[in-house]
Amino acid sequence: MAAAVGGRGFLVQPCSLSFVSNKNVLKHPFGAANTCWHVKPAKPQGFARHVAHAQLRPTWLPGLDPPPYLDGSLAGDFGFDPLGLGEDPESLRWYVQAELVHARFAMLGVAGILLTDLLRVTGLLSIPVWYNAGAVKFGFANTETLFLVQLILMGFVETKRYMDFKSPGSQAQDGSFFGLEAALEGLEPGYPGGPLLNPLGLAKDIKNAHEWKLKEIKNGRLAMVAMLGIFVQASITHVGPIDNLVEHLSNPWHRTIVQTLANSAS
Template sequence: MATAFGRALHIPSCSLSLVCKNVSKPSFGVAKLPWPAQAGKARTRTRVMVTRAQLRPTWLPGLDPPPYLDGSLAGDYGFDPLGLGEDPESLRWYVQAELVHARFAMLGVAGILLTDLLRVAGISSIPVWYEAGAIKYEFANTGTLFIVQLLLMGFVETKRYMDFVSPGSQAKAPFLGVEDSFEGLEPGYPGGPILNPLGLAKDIKNAHHWKLKEIKNGRLAMMAMLGIFVQASVTHVGPVDNLVEHLSDPWHKTIVQTLANSSS
């Protein structure tokens, strides 16, 4: 970094190395360097503000990420204010937990918006999303649906956890011969023709670009789910209903007026 900066200011890198001992480091990653003396001129000391080049973007510009977040993880912007990832094993578990929650959130947002749009448009009589769980379905009773969901999700989550504990172990012990269709790539990325039909990330070790896209969209979906939860609690209608109401009077039907009216 010193060499690159020295070239930018036409200063030899060795000059920078000589003055590095006198560098003071104020907050926000700004360093103050004395200007090196030039031959034939009186020695002067000019304070130059130098912003340290970031090797990678961080969640707050100017802050150095913690040492255990070295940028190797997809979507790593050095955000860990509580220090939850200091332990390597805990960090490994949190990475998988975030990935699963991100995927559930993306599915949840897509399902809520699609069903709400069909309901508001009058295409279907689907209930609003927060009442869907209380609806009685004709093809099966609630107890049966609960047991089936418990068995299916319990099986999948158990297999996922065992693969996390011992990566690749689940592909070695076939169950009904379906493991070959998932082609376990690495924990959290099963792949295969079922979960990766387009083959976008067959080389999962070098698929950082796709991993980054997925986790970014997943984090956005988690924030969207939080917004949908708050919106439903305050307005008692679906997100599409809120959007239609806002578009009908954009200057008066806003989040500010809605929150003000709900608190009064």
């Protein structure tokens, strides 16, 4: 049994009634004796209560008490809000949806950049490096037309998403999406479903799909950090991520981020 005094712990020998004499001394075969202490269990207070709370509620910084408005109910909530941006409940709802969308775009972006860069480096496709892809001229349409089409399509989708955020379920009503509402089958704001957007039928019970939500947001946050790294990498080295990886593997001890930053500064 352990006890805590002033933030320090020590062990207390448990008592066994069948081996305790009137003097509360335990006799050992080798002549040693241990005093038996009767300890009454006490409620955890102060430091002990905070330690137990920290173990039950993981935070981004161990031992840090999360803000009261981040109670752990949100997927990926580790109490990180140093600027207090989520104090307003409505703002917090919007930030959750915004992070989710950015995470999904980042995952698609990282996968697209790595795949196309791998095809380019291996010579399977003759395509430009990813940051020059937007300057490519296509024969079937000019750049202005493609930009206008993209603006209309993205604007339509984002408008529908915003309307569903403001009034959950409103975009699933009959006739609200050219008769395709049943094929989309929105689960809740930010989590559309149906055979088009959820062909494998994962997390149909979205209210109890905390593990799936947690996995998605963790991978999305990792992808956002990866996208930032790819941006900085391209700005400094002026090549794609696969080229940087090949160069690093050719001489791992001398072609690292430290040497790269040092050479770029000189």
